[in-house]
Amino acid sequence: MKRFFKFGVAIVALLVVVGCCSECAKECVGKEQTVIENILTRRSIRDYKAEPVCREQMAKVIECGLYAPNAMNKQTWAVRVVDAPDFIEGVTAIAVEQMPRIAEQEGFRNIFRNAPTVAFIACPEESYSGEYDCGLLSENMMLAAWSMGIGSCCLGSVVPVMNSEAAKPYLERLQLPEGYKLLVGIAFGYPAQEIPAPTPRDMSKGFYVE
Ligand SMILES: Cc1cc2nc3c(=O)[nH]c(=O)nc-3n(C[C@H](O)[C@H](O)[C@H](O)COP(=O)(O)O)c2cc1C
Structure with a gap:
């Protein structure tokens, strides 16, 4: 009887998951990589198809980010995802005006490594753990994305552009907390x-001490 009950719960759970998912999310069910394989095969991707990431998949990516460990569960982070072409093209135009040579790169379409979807990650200016928390959140997001075949690349280079006077309207659109x-x-x-070959890592940077 107990076994029958468990089986019933499993079936109902599966139906709920499959029933709630759109086509793009359904494709991923059961295809997630194992955690270790996922970590070891992720690479920074620097060229993307024009099609934005399916918003349902991106919602899962955001959720995984927000489940990252963080100091005292204060969740000192803000995540804003943009797939609006006018935003991406507008910020790119500003960056090109500031650094015309970037547009000379082969295949250049935008300053986000040609990505159609960009997440902006922010933390409080005054916080002892904010940057650490956001690092964990970012990696959770990138690994969750990779498990669904979505590439990613951290971009520190876009921060000065976004903080420039010309990009103020775009920064304001992110509605970051005060x-x-x-x-x-x-x-x-x-x-x-x-997918690029693994970038070499210096394994001597981590070891047991006796
Ligand atoms: C905080 C941070 C900022 C980064 N900024 C850039 C960037 O501006 N442009 C870029 O192409 N890659 C950037 N990267 C990606 C790194 O270059 C990349 O993670 C590193 O070379 C290791 O390669 P892998 O991600 O393929 O393992 C950044 C990564 C981090 C963590």
């Missing part, structure tokens, strides 16, 4: 390049 500073942008999109 006293928050922008830490990083994260490009998200479906890769339009081969």
Whole structure:
């Protein structure tokens, strides 16, 4: 009887998950990579298809970010996701005016490594854990994305552009809470390049001490 009950609960849970998902989310059910494989195969992706990331998938990415560990569960972060072409093109135009040479890069379409979807991550200016919390949140988001075949790339380079006077209207559109500073942008999109080989890591940086 107990076993029958458990089976029933599992079936209902599965129906709820599948029933609630749109087509793009359904494709991913059961295809998630294992955590370790996911971590070791993620690479920064620097060219993307034009199609924005499906918003339902992106909602899951945001949720995974917000479930990151964070000091005293104060959740000292703000995440804003943008896929509006006028935003991406507008900020790109400002960046090109400031640094005309960036537009000379082969295949250049925008300053977010051609990503159609960008997350902006911010934390309070005065916070002992904000930057750390946001780092954990960012990695959660990038790994969650990768598990669904969505590439990503952290972009520190977009922060000075977003903080420039010309980009003020775009920064305001992010509606960051008072006293928050922008830490990083994260490009998200479906890769339009081969997945790069692993970048070398110095394994001597971590070891047991006896
Ligand atoms: C805080 C931060 C800022 C970064 N800024 C940039 C950037 O402006 N442009 C870029 O192409 N990559 C940027 N990266 C990506 C790193 O270059 C990349 O993670 C690193 O080279 C390791 O490669 P992998 O991500 O493929 O393992 C940034 C990464 C971090 C964590």
